[in-house]
Amino acid sequence: MLRRAARIAFAFVLMNYEAVAALGALLGGKEVWQRR
């Protein structure tokens, strides 16, 4: 239960804070097209 909650919390943080990284990447002119 705790492990599942921890993983969900981690995914939430990861998915949201990537918006900040995305803005930084765009402003820095970095290549973001490349897929996973």
Next chain:
Amino acid sequence: MVLTFWLCAALVAYVYVGYPALLVVWSKVRTSKTSNQAPRSDNWPSISIIIAARNEAHRLPGRLNNLLSLAYAGACQIIVVSDGSTDDTAEALRPYAGTVDFAAIDVAGKAAALNAGVAAARHDLLVFADARQTFAVDALSELARPFGDPRVGAVSGELILEQPELSGVADGVGLYWRLEKRIRELESDVDSMVGTTGAIYAVRRSLWKPLPAGTILDDVLVPMRCVMQGRRVVFNRRARAFDRVADSASEARRKRRTHAGNYQLLAIEPRLLAPWSNRLWLQYVSHKIGRLLVPFALIGLLVSSASLAGSSAAYALAFTAQCGFYLLAALGAFLELADRARTRSALSLGRSWR
């Protein structure tokens, strides 16, 4: 600081709770269902499937075999556009000569590859797909079905993420993705989705406009252009594509790309932000812009509650709860790292047995 705290809290709550709740109520009041009746057997629209690929030689044979095995009653063309691939893409496609159309362009990005694919398309419906996923056997029929309604301009299928046994982050990503899909479904019921699933969507060729060079999110720009031409963008969850949840680093890169694409769209198509030219303005701002603002609101929430913690027990509790949440997330990150190490050692053990 009090105002900052409450504004940030309201924004996060609206994006993740208020907006989905609003859609639930809205979809009950105003449902715009489309007819999902199959066309007469001789009346299925002809389809051009377009795959933009860069260095996907290892995936393309499997992907093409999947597409060639689909059941579809209408005519179907498959086009693969290589975007400056430096691997054996051309070689991998050689066995499919005569069955699959192939075009190669210099490295110019996915948007240019899709433009080249559409230029080579012969049919009325364009279906966009990626090299890495697979389609269910009836996916094309299900994608084509809603186009029987002339108001429909684009149809999105459902991407089903299969969770590998050892992936820890899959749980969280799966939950996030389920919420996202539910929101899209409700948006479709109300009027239209504000984006499609890039791995499986279809659009009428008559509504297609070439993508500007460097467009990151074709799967948002293309459907929103349909909306701005007065058509609907609907979700058919019976049109299924399958993929696996990747590890957290890959998911993070994918998400960063999506967020960057949403920022970029504001520059490419600023009319999206004007309520008088975008009839889905409320949905677009709540769903797409809201997601871009949430991380900044989360930072604002943490900073403001920390500075207000000494003034009231309520703010102290809010600050403590956030600290607890971030500690939980840190534990999740640790578990993810441990899972990855376990996967690596399982893989190397597997290799040593060969």
